[in-house]
Amino acid sequence: MRILIVEDETSIANFVREGLMEEGFSVDLADNGKKGLQLALDNITEYDIILLDWMLPGLNGIEICRTVRKENKSVPIIFLTAKDTVDDAVFGLESGANDYIRKPFSFEELLARIRVLMRKNETELLVFSAGDIELNIDKHTVTKGEKPVELTQKEFSLLEYFLRNKGKVCRRTRIIEKVWDLHFDYDSSVIDVYINALRKKLDEPGKTSIITTIRGIGYKIESDE
Amino acid sequence: MRILIVEDETSIANFVREGLMEEGFSVDLADNGKKGLQLALDNITEYDIILLDWMLPGLNGIEICRTVRKENKSVPIIFLTAKDTVDDAVFGLESGANDYIRKPFSFEELLARIRVLMRKNETELLVFSAGDIELNIDKHTVTKGEKPVELTQKEFSLLEYFLRNKGKVCRRTRIIEKVWDLHFDYDSSVIDVYINALRKKLDEPGKTSIITTIRGIGYKIESDE
DNA sequence: TATAATTCTTAAGCAAATTTTAAGGCTACT
DNA sequence: AGTAGCCTTAAAATTTGCTTAAGAATTATA
Numbered sequence: 164m165r166i167l168i169v170e171d172e173t174s175i176a177n178f179v180r181e182g183l184m185e186e187g188f189s190v191d192l193a194d195n196g197k198k199g200l201q202l203a204l205d206n207i208t209e210y211d212i213i214l215l216d217w218m219l220p221g222l223n224g225i226e227i228c229r230t231v232r233k234e235n236k237s238v239p240i241i242f243l244t245a246k247d248t249v250d251d252a253v254f255g256l257e258s259g260a261n262d263y264i265r266k267p268f269s270f271e272e273l274l275a276r277i278r279v280l281m282r283k284n285e286t287e288l289l290v291f292s293a294g295d296i297e298l299n300i301d302k303h304t305v306t307k308g309e310k311p312v313e314l315t316q317k318e319f320s321l322l323e324y325f326l327r328n329k330g331k332v333c334r335r336t337r338i339i340e341k342v343w344d345l346h347f348d349y350d351s352s353v354i355d356v357y358i359n360a361l362r363k364k365l366d367e368p369g370k371t372s373i374i375t376t377i378r379g380i381g382y383k384i385e386s387d388e
Numbered sequence: 389m390r391i392l393i394v395e396d397e398t399s400i401a402n403f404v405r406e407g408l409m410e411e412g413f414s415v416d417l418a419d420n421g422k423k424g425l426q427l428a429l430d431n432i433t434e435y436d437i438i439l440l441d442w443m444l445p446g447l448n449g450i451e452i453c454r455t456v457r458k459e460n461k462s463v464p465i466i467f468l469t470a471k472d473t474v475d476d477a478v479f480g481l482e483s484g485a486n487d488y489i490r491k492p493f494s495f496e497e498l499l500a501r502i503r504v505l506m507r508k509n510e511t512e513l514l515v516f517s518a519g520d521i522e523l524n525i526d527k528h529t530v531t532k533g534e535k536p537v538e539l540t541q542k543e544f545s546l547l548e549y550f551l552r553n554k555g556k557v558c559r560r561t562r563i564i565e566k567v568w569d570l571h572f573d574y575d576s577s578v579i580d581v582y583i584n585a586l587r588k589k590l591d592e593p594g595k596t597s598i599i600t601t602i603r604g605i606g607y608k609i610e611s612d613e
Numbered sequence: 614t615a616t617a618a619t620t621c622t623t624a625a626g627c628a629a630a631t632t633t634t635a636a637g638g639c640t641a642c643t
Numbered sequence: 644a645g646t647a648g649c650c651t652t653a654a655a656a657t658t659t660g661c662t663t664a665a666g667a668a669t670t671a672t673a
Contacts, residue, residue: 174572182561185605269567303557303602315631316604353633355649361648378641378648540620578622580660603630603659 164281165189165209169199170216170243175266182270182347183277186324189344196222203231209346212277215260217244232259239280243268253304254351265354291326293384294373296365298326312364317342320364321357325374330386332377389413389506390434394424394452395441395468400491404439407495408502421447429455435463437502440485442469453485464505468493473502516551518609519598521590523551537589542567547590550599555611557602583607 166188170176173194174184180190191206193199194220203213215224228240229311232285242263262276289300295308298319305312316320320342323335339345358374366372375383391413395401405415416435418424421444422559428438438456440449443480453465467488487501514525520533523544530537532548539547545567550558563579583599590596600608 172572177573178561182559182565183558185561269571270561301556303605317632350637351633352649355651356633358649359651375648380504542621576622577624577660580662581622583660583664602659 164211165191165206166212167191167202167210168214168270168278169193169195169196169201169203169219169224170182171219172194175243178237179270179273182274184344185322186274187313189341190352193221196224196227200230203227206346211281213240214273215242217242228259236333241273241276241280250332291323291329293326293329294387296373298322303361307365312362314364317357318364319361320362325384326381329384332381334381338381389436390416391437391439391502392416392418392424392427392435393439394418394421394428394444394449395439397446398419398443400468401587404495405496407499411499414546421452422451425455428452436506438463438465439498440465440467442467466498466501466505470573516554518551519555519596521610523547532589534589539586542582543585543589545587546579550607550609554609557606557608559606563606 164187166287167185168176168190170192171194176192176194180192183190191202191210193202199215199219200222203210215228217224218338219227224242224244231238231240235300239262240260242260243266244297246264247268261280262274264276291298291300296305296312297307298305299321305314305319321338324338324342335354337349339349343349347364358376362372362374365374371386376386377383389412391408393401393404393408393415395404396419401417401419405417408415414437416427424440425447428435439592440452442449444452449467449469449576451468456463456465461474464487465485465487468489469490486505489498489501516523516525521530521537522532523530525548528544530539530544546563549563549567564576568576568578570576583601587597587599590599598609600610602608
């Protein structure tokens with residue numbers, strides 16, 4: 164799930180980004196209207212949601228919203244506005260936004276509204292497993308046959324990604340994009356290193372690895388039939 | 389738990405009533421706005437939740453909502469709306485509702501939202517504990533194995549937050565938001581300082597801390613299995 | 614009201630863990 | 644056999660958290 168934030172106040176922008184990243188979203192940031200519009204238009208099909216500040220240097224939120232709407236009808240847009248009369252909000256909605264939220268807002272509320280718009284509202288899966296391995300998002304734990312396994316943050320995200328896509332091929336480019344949040348072509352051996360780390364922690368010596376290599380493509384964790 | 393449904397479409401009304409009754413709620417039904425408002429006002433303190441249709445013959449949902457809000461501030465109200473632009477929902481919230489749900493909705497989702505709103509009204513837990521540590525909201529005291537522990541206000545709130553989320557990860561962003569009420573300050577080191585203080589007061593030298601650090605994410609207090 | 618005490622926040626140095634880079638060896642495929 | 648892609652390892656770079664101490668801010672006390 165990828166989110167674009169267009170917000171010039173860096174304190175707010177960073178806070179929101181941090182929070183959303185902790186929740187597992189990948190986040191792009193633009194600190195002015197022009198950049199924001201550019202990003203939005205360039206990656207219009209990529210974003211699952213756009214958070215738009217109302218007042219922006221250069222190009223204001225409404226104009227961005229209108230322009231985006233001309234290109235793509237469906238991406239949900241939420242206005243972040245400091246103005247406090249309802250009329251403004253209505254104006255924002257008329258320009259094609261889906262929701263708005265007034266500053267200062269609580270992160271929780273923002274998240275709730277995002278979830279509503281993403282229809283992600285249905286209680287999210289919090290436990291993933293494959294074989295005797297279990298990953299719990301809420302507790303942030305991984306166990307292998309009852310025994311806890313200590314994973315670093317990146318190891319955890321990578322395993323989570325595999326388990327969310329259990330049975331499916333996970334392409335290297337996708338992995339880099341989803342787990343490392345890098346969206347341009349990037350050839351690096353980080354993945355290899357982390358696959359190695361995961362295997363060391365999760366596999367039993369002698370047995371075949373829980374993570375299958377698919378040469379030239381990526382990796383896969385088999386679903387237990 | 390008593391719920392009032394104000395809804396003119398009998399098929400929906402019955403569907404929801406059946407479902408809620410099976411879940412153990414007692415349900416009152418009104419099939420038009422006037423009856424609905426009457427019931428709501430007559431039994432204002434009785435209802436734990438009100439489900440309000442948006443478009444109603446006679447008196448519409450918003451008006452009912454506004455009137456009810458004038459009499460009683462706290463009864464949770466959920467709008468059921470067939471309109472499909474979000475600005476309607478926003479208006480609904482503006483008029484004092486707590487949540488809204490769009491038709492067609494799954495019963496499951498409705499139930500989930502009801503539970504969320506009711507949880508806020510539930511008689512609150514007043515004592516939290518983990519291991520030999522006990523925190524009493526009412527008395528505003530903390531003890532470690534019978535012995536009192538003196539905590540400052542912030543230390544107390546932080547510990548309270550951990551204990552309310554015993555067993556789950558507490559992400560830094562959430563902590564800053566819930567305990568410090570800061571919405572735009574994600575990289576503050578206050579947390580570290582207070583973690584340090586809590587550990588000094590609660591941990592036993594030599595033993596592992598009651599508060600586990602989850603690098604890159606936050607902290608956690610393990611639930612005593 | 615002034616002063617003292619306590620509590621809260623900021624900042625900085627340090628330590629440690631994580632992440633990335635890089636390089637050489639290995640393996641499967643053509 | 645050659646080669647591209649993958650594995651493994653180790654060291655460099657970076658991030659993150661811990662600990663302190665000092666200055667602000669708040670609260671209590673004289």
